[in-house]
Amino acid sequence: MQPxxxxxxxxxxxxxxxxxxxxxxxxAVLGLLLVLTRWLxxxxxxxxxxxxxxxxxxxxxxxxxxxxxPFYLVAVFFLIFDVETALIFSWAVALEDLGWRxxxxxxxxxxxxxxxxxxxxxxxxxxxxxxLQRQASPPRR
Amino acid sequence: xATPVAAPGITTPEITRGLEYLKRPRFPGPAERGIEGLLDGxxxxxxxxxxxxxFFGLSCCFIEEITAWTPRFDISRFGCEVLRGSxxxxxxxxxxxxxxxxxAPVVLRLYEQMTEPKWVISMGSCANCGGMYDCYSVVxxxxxxxxxDIYIPGCPxxxxxxxxxxxxLQEKVRAERPLRKILxxxxxxxxxxxxxxxxxxxxxxxxxxxxxxxxxxxGSEETPPLFWDxxxxxxxxxxxxxxxxxxxxxxxxxxMREKFGDSIAQAENTSDMLTFQVAPARLKEVLRFLKTExxxxxxxxxxxxxxxxxxxxxxxxYPDFTVNYQLxxxxxxxxxxxxxxxxxxxxxxxxxxxxWPSANWYEREVYDMFGIRFExxxxxxxxxxxxxxxxHPLRKxxxxxATDMPPYTHFEAQRHQPQDAGEYLEGRLAEDQxxxxxxxxxxxxxxxxxxxxxxxxxxxxxxDTDIGYxxxxxxxxxxxxxxxxxxxxxxxxxxxxxxxxxLTYCLAVEKLAGIPVPDRAQFIRVMLTEFFRLxxxxxxxxxxxxxxxxxxxxxxCFAEREKIMDIVELITxxxxxxxxxxxxxxxxxxxxxxxxxxxxFVKVFPRRIKEFEALITRNPIFExxxxxxxxxxxxxxxxxxxxxxxxxxxxxxxxxxxKMPYSSYEAFDFDIPYATAGDSYARYLxxxxxxxxxxxxxxxxxxxxxxxxxxxxxxxxxxxxxxxTLTDIETLIHHFINVTRGAKIPRGEAYAATEHPRGEQGVxxxxxxxxxxxxxxxxxxxxxxxxxxxxxxxxxxxSDLIAxxxxxxxxxxxxxx
Numbered sequence: 025m026q027p028x029x030x031x032x033x034x035x036x037x038x039x040x041x042x043x044x045x046x047x048x049x050x051x052a053v054l055g056l057l058l059v060l061t062r063w064l065x066x067x068x069x070x071x072x073x074x075x076x077x078x079x080x081x082x083x084x085x086x087x088x089x090x091x092x093x094p095f096y097l098v099a100v101f102f103l104i105f106d107v108e109t110a111l112i113f114s115w116a117v118a119l120e121d122l123g124w125r126x127x128x129x130x131x132x133x134x135x136x137x138x139x140x141x142x143x144x145x146x147x148x149x150x151x152x153x154x155x156l157q158r159q160a161s162p163p164r165r
Numbered sequence: 166x167a168t169p170v171a172a173p174g175i176t177t178p179e180i181t182r183g184l185e186y187l188k189r190p191r192f193p194g195p196a197e198r199g200i201e202g203l204l205d206g207x208x209x210x211x212x213x214x215x216x217x218x219x220f221f222g223l224s225c226c227f228i229e230e231i232t233a234w235t236p237r238f239d240i241s242r243f244g245c246e247v248l249r250g251s252x253x254x255x256x257x258x259x260x261x262x263x264x265x266x267x268x269a270p271v272v273l274r275l276y277e278q279m280t281e282p283k284w285v286i287s288m289g290s291c292a293n294c295g296g297m298y299d300c301y302s303v304v305x306x307x308x309x310x311x312x313x314d315i316y317i318p319g320c321p322x323x324x325x326x327x328x329x330x331x332x333x334l335q336e337k338v339r340a341e342r343p344l345r346k347i348l349x350x351x352x353x354x355x356x357x358x359x360x361x362x363x364x365x366x367x368x369x370x371x372x373x374x375x376x377x378x379x380x381x382x383x384g385s386e387e388t389p390p391l392f393w394d395x396x397x398x399x400x401x402x403x404x405x406x407x408x409x410x411x412x413x414x415x416x417x418x419x420x421m422r423e424k425f426g427d428s429i430a431q432a433e434n435t436s437d438m439l440t441f442q443v444a445p446a447r448l449k450e451v452l453r454f455l456k457t458e459x460x461x462x463x464x465x466x467x468x469x470x471x472x473x474x475x476x477x478x479x480x481x482x483y484p485d486f487t488v489n490y491q492l493x494x495x496x497x498x499x500x501x502x503x504x505x506x507x508x509x510x511x512x513x514x515x516x517x518x519x520x521w522p523s524a525n526w527y528e529r530e531v532y533d534m535f536g537i538r539f540e541x542x543x544x545x546x547x548x549x550x551x552x553x554x555x556x557h558p559l560r561k562x563x564x565x566x567a568t569d570m571p572p573y574t575h576f577e578a579q580r581h582q583p584q585d586a587g588e589y590l591e592g593r594l595a596e597d598q599x600x601x602x603x604x605x606x607x608x609x610x611x612x613x614x615x616x617x618x619x620x621x622x623x624x625x626x627x628x629d630t631d632i633g634y635x636x637x638x639x640x641x642x643x644x645x646x647x648x649x650x651x652x653x654x655x656x657x658x659x660x661x662x663x664x665x666x667x668l669t670y671c672l673a674v675e676k677l678a679g680i681p682v683p684d685r686a687q688f689i690r691v692m693l694t695e696f697f698r699l700x701x702x703x704x705x706x707x708x709x710x711x712x713x714x715x716x717x718x719x720x721x722c723f724a725e726r727e728k729i730m731d732i733v734e735l736i737t738x739x740x741x742x743x744x745x746x747x748x749x750x751x752x753x754x755x756x757x758x759x760x761x762x763x764x765x766f767v768k769v770f771p772r773r774i775k776e777f778e779a780l781i782t783r784n785p786i787f788e789x790x791x792x793x794x795x796x797x798x799x800x801x802x803x804x805x806x807x808x809x810x811x812x813x814x815x816x817x818x819x820x821x822x823x824k825m826p827y828s829s830y831e832a833f834d835f836d837i838p839y840a841t842a843g844d845s846y847a848r849y850l851x852x853x854x855x856x857x858x859x860x861x862x863x864x865x866x867x868x869x870x871x872x873x874x875x876x877x878x879x880x881x882x883x884x885x886x887x888x889x890t891l892t893d894i895e896t897l898i899h900h901f902i903n904v905t906r907g908a909k910i911p912r913g914e915a916y917a918a919t920e921h922p923r924g925e926q927g928v929x930x931x932x933x934x935x936x937x938x939x940x941x942x943x944x945x946x947x948x949x950x951x952x953x954x955x956x957x958x959x960x961x962x963x964s965d966l967i968a969x970x971x972x973x974x975x976x977x978x979x980x981x982x
Contacts, residue, residue: 064347066281066355072274077251080271080606081615084586089599092622154624154960 097149108137205344212343213335214244216284219255220608221275224262224635224978225660225741226289226321228704233324235723243331250608252278257334259327260311263291264304266573266581267551268613268634271605273578276311282343282356286330287313290320295370297653299566300638301558302550304573305370311575312357321660321741364572371568389645389937390476390561397909397936398478402881405913405932406436406679413497414439417459425451432504436677436915438491440502448490448505449515455492455501456520463492463501464803466517468916468927468944469527471535476561478933484508486537489929490517491916491944495803495817498824500916507537516542523805526952534559534640549633549981552584558641565641589617589629598626601963605634609712609967612977614951616966623962628955632948635977643930643941647907648674649748649884651938655928656742658943659979661701662922663733665694667746669919672827673928674748677915680879684871686750687829692763692866693736693745694828694919695859699770700729701922701974702856709849709971710781713790718780725773732762747884748908749877755870763867770860778853791845795957795969798843805956806949809924810855811973813839814847821920828919832869833862845972852974882908907936916944923947923974943982947975 076083115122115130122129144150198205222230233240240246249255252275264272276285287307290296293316295305307313314337317330345353362368369375392398410418418431418439428447432440443451455463468491474483484506491502505514516539517524528539529548536557539545547554556563564570586600594600604615613634619627639658643651655666668690675682682690707722730740736759737743737752745752781787797807802815812819820837822830838854840847877883880899890897902908912934918927924946933939950973957973958966 063349066346068281070277072277075274075278077253077278079602079604079615080275081583081602082585083602084600090597092597094622152623152962154622154962 201344205342208343209339209341213338216245216257217249217255218245218257218259219252220248220250221258221606222261223264223613224291225657226261228660228741229321229324230259230261230288230327232723233327236720237724237727238324238328240328243328245331253280255279256283259286259288260292260307261288263298263637264307265302265634265636266304268605269304269310269573269578270582273310275606284314284334284357285311286315286334288317289322290318295567296320298637299372299568300642301565301567301570302636302638303567305567306368308362309364309572309574310578312359312361314357361575370572392935395935400909402909402911405677405911408435408437410439413461413499420459436913438500438502443503443505445505445514449517451503452490452517453520461494461496463494465493465806466521466523467491467493467500469524470942471531471537472931472940473535473559473561486512486535488514488537495819513538513540515540518542521804523949523952549636551581553581565645586617590619590627593627594619597621609970611708611970614977625958625961625966628958630951633981636981637978639943639982640941643938645937647936648910649907653744656744657978658982659923659976660741661704661976662697663741663743664745665697665921667744668694668828669917669926669928671746671748673915673917673930674910676917677913677930677932678882678910680749680882681877682750683874683877685873686875688866688870689751689755689875690746690828691830692863695862696729696733698859698922699856700726702852705852705974706777712967712971714786715781718777721777728766732766735759735762749879749883750875754875760867767860767864774856788846790968791849793844794961794965795845795972796843797957801956805953807953808946810851811848811950814851815843816841821918821925833865835861845968848972909934909936921946923979945979945982947980950975951980
C-alpha cells in the first residue's frame with residue numbers, strides 16, 4: 025500500500041467546522057421557533073378544538089382505514105422517478121469529466137426510464153379516473 | 166375660540182352622563198405605559214391590519230359581505246383580504262346572516278376551532294336578534310351562543326357597512342393590551358371580552374324590545390291559528406278568479422270521470438287548474454294512469470304538499486288534512502291537481518315513490534312538516550328539521566314564533582348535533598369505503614348544505630344530502646303576515662334573485678283574487694326580473710368558474726353585477742331585497758333617468774359577455790373539469806322535476822316564459838337556449854346564452870315601455886297610492902284597511918309558477934277569506950335539482966362533484982325555504 029500524500033486530500037477540516045456550525049444554528053433556530061410558538065401562543069385546549077375539522081360536523085369513522093391501491097401506485101412511481109432524477113443530477117454535475125461515454129450511458133438509462141413510463145401509462149397505472157368510467161372505456165389518448 | 170363653560174343647574178340625565186363620559190379615567194396610552202405600551206402597540210398594529218376572516222356565510226348577508234371583497238369595494242385595503250377555508254387558520258368570524266337552530270351547533274364548533282385570540286362580527290338583523298325571522302327554526306341572536314364584538318345592523322347591510330365594521334374592529338383591537346396575555350402575566354386583554362348574553366337577564370328576545378313581558382302583542386286576536394276576532398270575517402269580496410278549462414282539460418276530466426267514477430270528484434270553479442278530489446284508496450291508481458296512460462301524459466310530479474285544515478273558518482266542510490299532488494304535462498303545457506283528504510290522529514297515505522322516485526323528498530317533507538305518514542316509503546324520516554326536533558311545524562297547533570319557545574342557548578348548541586354521517590349511508594357502505602362530509606360549512610357548497618359521500622379512493626360510490634340548515638320557515642310565516650306584509654319575505658326565499666320572487670308570489674295572489682295588472686307594471690316587472698336573472702347568472706358564473714379553478718371571472722362578474730345593482734337601486738331603492746312589487750303592480754313609477762342607465766347597460770353588457778366567454782368557454786382546464794361530468798338524461802330530468810336551465814341543458818326546449826306565458830312575456834321576442842349534452846358544460850353554455858336573451862328582453866322592455874298607470878285600480882285588494890288617499894274617502898278607507906289589517910282575499914286557492922332564474926318557482930296559496938294566507942307553499946326549483954344529484958354524481962370523483970354543484974346553481978333558502 026502506497027502512502028497517501030496529504031496534497032491529494034481535500035482540506036476537509038474547516039469544511040467540517042462550518043458544517044457543524046450550520047447544523048447547530050439550524051437546530052437552534054428550529055428549537056427557538058418551536059418553543060416560542062408553544063409558549064407565546066394563547067392555548068385553550070378543549071374537546072372541540074382537538075377534534076378534526078370536517079366542515080363543522082363530527083367526523084364519522086377513523087382516519088386509519090385501508091387506502092385504495094391507486095394512491096400507493098402514485099406514491100411508489102413518484103419515489104422511483106424521484107430517485108432516478110437524483111442519479112441524473114449527479115451525472116449532470118460531472119458532465120465534462122464523464123465525457124461522451126457517460127453521455128451514452130445516461131442516455132441509455134433515460135431511455136429505459138421512458139420505456140418504463142410508457143409501459144405503466146399503457147397499463148393504466150396513471151389512470152386516475154373512477155372505476156366505473158374505467159370499466160366503460162379504455163384509457164383515453 | 167371661547168372655552169365652553171358648563172352652565173350651572175343643568176342636571177338632565179343625558180348631560181350628566183355625557184360629562185361623566187368626558188371625565189372617565191383615560192386608558193393609558195403607549196407612551197405612558199413605557200416599553201409595555203410600545204410592545205402592546207406593536208402587536209396590535211400587526212393584528213389590526215391582518216385579520217384572517219373565516220370563509221363562512223350563512224345567508225343573504227354573505228352575498229353583501231363577499232361583495233365587499235370585490236373590485237368596487239376592495240376590502241384588501243383594510244388588510245383583511247384572504248378568506249380562510251379552515252377555522253384553524255382564521256381569527257375573525259363574521260356571522261353573516263340568519264343563524265338557524267340546525268346550524269347553530271356547527272357555528273359554535275367552528276368558533277371554538279378557531280385560533281386564539283379571535284373576534285366575532287355579527288352581520289345583519291338576523292344574526293343580531295333574529296330580525297324579521299321570529300320563527301321556530303331561527304336563533305334569536307347569535308350573542309346567546311357566542312360572544313360578539315361588533316354588530317352590523319341592516320337587512321342585509323351594504324358592503325360599505327362590512328368595511329365600517331372592520332374599521333371599528335381595528336379600533337377595538339388597537340385598544341387591547343395583549344402583551345401580558347402573550348407573556349402569561351396576570352392582566353391584559355385580547356380577543357373578544359364580552360360575555361354571552363342571557364335572555365331575560367342581559368338580553369331581551371321580545372321583538373318589541375324589553376319591558377313588555379306578559380303583554381300580548383298588539384293585534385294578537387287577529388293572528389293564527391284561531392283569528393278569533395278577525396274583522397275580515399265581516400267583509401265582503403267578489404268570488405275568486407274563475408279559470409276557464411281548455412278543451413284538453415275538459416276531455417281529460419271526461420275520461421277521468423268515466424274511468425274512476427265516484428272515486429274522484431272534479432272541483433268546481435277553480436282559479437288556476439283542473440282539480441280533482443280523489444279517494445285516498447284509489448289515489449295511486451289515478452296517479453299512475455295520469456303518468457302513463459292518459460291523454461296528455463303528465464310526466465312530471467310538479468309538487469306534492471299538504472294543508473292542515475283544522476283551523477278553517479267552516480271547519481265542517483274540510484277534512485283534517487288535504488294532500489295535494491300537482492302534475493305537469495309537457496305535451497299540452499297544462500297542470501292538474503289531485504287532492505286527497507285525510508282524517509284522524511295518525512293520517513297516512515300510500516307512498517308514490519314507485520311511480521315517481523322524485524316523490525321521495527316531497528313525502529319526507531310532508532311527513533316532517535305535517536306528520537303525515539306514507540306507507541311503503543323507502544325511508545320516511547325528517548328532511549328539513551333536525552333529527553331530534555319535536556313536533557311538526559306546519560301543523561296549525563304548532564307555535565310559529567321562536568319567542569314563544571324557550572331560548573336557544575349555548576348549552577342547546579352543544580347538546581344538539583347534526584346527525585352522524587353513517588346514518589345517512591346505512592347499508593350503502595362497503596368495507597373498503599370511507600365517509601366524508603362536504604358541508605354544511607364548505608366553500609364549494611354555495612350555502613348551508615351537507616353532502617355525505619361514501620368514497621372508494623376519490624370515487625363517489627354513494628351520496629346522500631342533508632338539507633334544512635337554511636330552513637327559515639317562510640311558509641309558516643306566510644300564515645301570519647298579511648298578504649302585503651309577506652312580500653319582503655319572498656325576496657329572501659332566493660336572495661340572489663330579488664324581485665323575481667316577488668313576481669311569483671304576486672302572480673299567485675293576483676290569480677286567486679283576479680287582480681288586473683296594468684301593462685306598464687307588467688313591463689316594469691319583466692325588465693327588473695330579467696335584471697335579476699342577469700345578476701344571478703353573474704354570481705353563478707363567477708362561483709362556478711371559481712370552483713373549477715378560475716379566479717379572474719370573480720372580479721369581472723362582480724364588477725358588472727354592481728352596475729346592475731346601481732340600476733336596481735335607482736329604480737327600487739334597494740339592492741338584494743328590493744321588495745318592490747306590489748299586488749296589482751309595483752311600488753312606484755320608474756324614476757327620472759332610468760332609461761339612460763338601462764340603455765348604457767344594454768349597449769355595454771353584450772361585450773362583457775363576450776369577454777367572459779373569451780376567458781372560459783374554450784378554456785382547456787374548464788372543459789376538462791366539466792365536459793362529460795354530471796350527465797343527466799332528458800327523461801330523468803323531466804321525471805325528477807328538474808327545471809330551468811338544467812332541464813334545457815338536458816335537451817328539452819321548455820321555458821315557462823314561452824310555454825305558459827305570464828306577465829306579458831308573450832309580447833317579447835327572445836329564444837329559448839338549450840343544449841343536448843346534458844353535462845356540466847352544457848349547463849354552462851345554456852346559462853351564458855340565457856344572459857344574452859335577457860339583455861334582449863331588457864332592451865325591448867325599455868324601448869317599448871308603455872305609458873299609463875303602474876298600479877292596478879282594483880283598490881279592494883291593493884295598497885292605493887298615498888297621494889290619492891288625500892282626494893277621496895273610498896281610497897282613504899281602502900288604504901287604511903289594507904295597510905293596517907290587510908286586504909281580505911276571497912276564499913280559494915291558486916298556484917302560479919314563473920321561469921325563475923334557477924328554474925320553475927311556484928307559489929301555491931290558499932285563502933280562507935282572511936287577511937293572511939291560510940297556507941302558503943313554495944315550489945322550489947332547487948329542491949328537485951338537489952334531489953336528482955345522485956343521478957349525476959355517483960361514479961365521479963370528488964372534484965367532479967364540486968363542478969356539478971356549481972353547474973346546477975342551487976341556493977339554500979330556495980331549497981329549504
